[in-house]
Amino acid sequence: MKIDLLDCCARHPAARSTAPDALRRLNLHISQGEQLAVIGPSGAGKTTLLHLLACALAPSGGELRLDQKNPWSLPRARLHRLRGALFLAPQVPPLPPRQRVVTAVLAGRLPHIGLWQSLRSLVYPTHMAQAEAALGHFDLADKLFERVDRLSGGERQRVGLARALLAQASLILVDEPLSALDPTRASQAICALTQAARERGASLVTTLHHVDMALAHFPRIIGLRDGELVFDLPSSQVTPERLRTLYAQHLDELSAAPPLASFDSAAPVVAMQCR
Ligand SMILES: Nc1ncnc2c1ncn2[C@@H]1O[C@H](COP(=O)(O)OP(=O)(O)OP(=O)(O)O)[C@@H](O)[C@H]1O
Numbered sequence: 001m002k003i004d005l006l007d008c009c010a011r012h013p014a015a016r017s018t019a020p021d022a023l024r025r026l027n028l029h030i031s032q033g034e035q036l037a038v039i040g041p042s043g044a045g046k047t048t049l050l051h052l053l054a055c056a057l058a059p060s061g062g063e064l065r066l067d068q069k070n071p072w073s074l075p076r077a078r079l080h081r082l083r084g085a086l087f088l089a090p091q092v093p094p095l096p097p098r099q100r101v102v103t104a105v106l107a108g109r110l111p112h113i114g115l116w117q118s119l120r121s122l123v124y125p126t127h128m129a130q131a132e133a134a135l136g137h138f139d140l141a142d143k144l145f146e147r148v149d150r151l152s153g154g155e156r157q158r159v160g161l162a163r164a165l166l167a168q169a170s171l172i173l174v175d176e177p178l179s180a181l182d183p184t185r186a187s188q189a190i191c192a193l194t195q196a197a198r199e200r201g202a203s204l205v206t207t208l209h210h211v212d213m214a215l216a217h218f219p220r221i222i223g224l225r226d227g228e229l230v231f232d233l234p235s236s237q238v239t240p241e242r243l244r245t246l247y248a249q250h251l252d253e254l255s256a257a258p259p260l261a262s263f264d265s266a267a268p269v270v271a272m273q274c275r
Pocket residue numbers: 012014015016019022040041042043044045046047048049
């Protein structure tokens with residue numbers, strides 16, 4: 001999906017009327033099939049940006065265009081259909097506690113199947129092989145019939161990501177997918193997401209606190225701070241100096257990245273790649 005943000009502003013619905021916009025006059029162009037990571041300190045507006053792109057939040061100024069159409073000017077039925085082509089994986093996936101993992105993962109398909117099939121799949125899950133394969137990418141194939149409330153936080157997070165693999169979306173938005181994962185699983189999860197998006201030609205926008213992961217796995221990096229675009233660069237051009245400016249006064253948030261000493265040189269940061 002092609003995305004254009006034109007002087008876009010946005011604010012959380014619960015924000016005080018006196019609070020500044022969470023996103024301020026943002027201009028971005030994202031081509032179909034592009035993969036990018038959004039980084040920046042806490043409160044920079046990363047989640048707000050994903051909600052805006054997911055059409056969960058209307059811009060408070062400027063314009064959002066998805067495939068050259070302003071979604072908020074579409075009739076309700078078409079907006080609903082458009083939302084079916086967008087998949088947002090929130091940081092904490094909303095999984096009903098007593099649900100089986102298989103059902104939770106297959107929920108990724110719901111926007112693309114009819115009502116009758118949706119209801120039927122709640123009782124008799126179909127496409128189990130697909131669910132198992134998706135879970136396999138996250139080392140969770142053995143949890144297919146486990147109840148969601150019997151999983152650890154990291155396992156639940158990975159179930160939410162496995163769901164993204166089943167969504168037939170043309171824009172995949174993932175909020176902090178690695179917050180509860182160990183380094184090996186984090187790398188595995190990012191590889192699965194980027195590969196799945198590439199295979200289906202979907203655009204992928206991920207917010208990440210793990211700067212090293214962002215630089216290693218995404219060709220384009222957006223740096224946000226106080227709702228404003230600080231940089232929009234190929235990852236090879238994101239230097240330690242630029243990172244220091246982005247995180248100024250929040251350098252502790254770079255703890256997931258390589259040690260701060262390594263930000264002393266002007267060289268780009270490099271980390272491991274998918275196999
Ligand atoms: N629940 C809320 N109620 C009111 N205002 C909010 C709420 N959530 C976010 N905001 C406002 O929106 C701004 C941007 O928040 P957002 O969640 O987009 O930041 P973020 O970059 O995702 O931060 P984090 O890295 O901590 O997840 C915040 O600084 C805050 O002013």
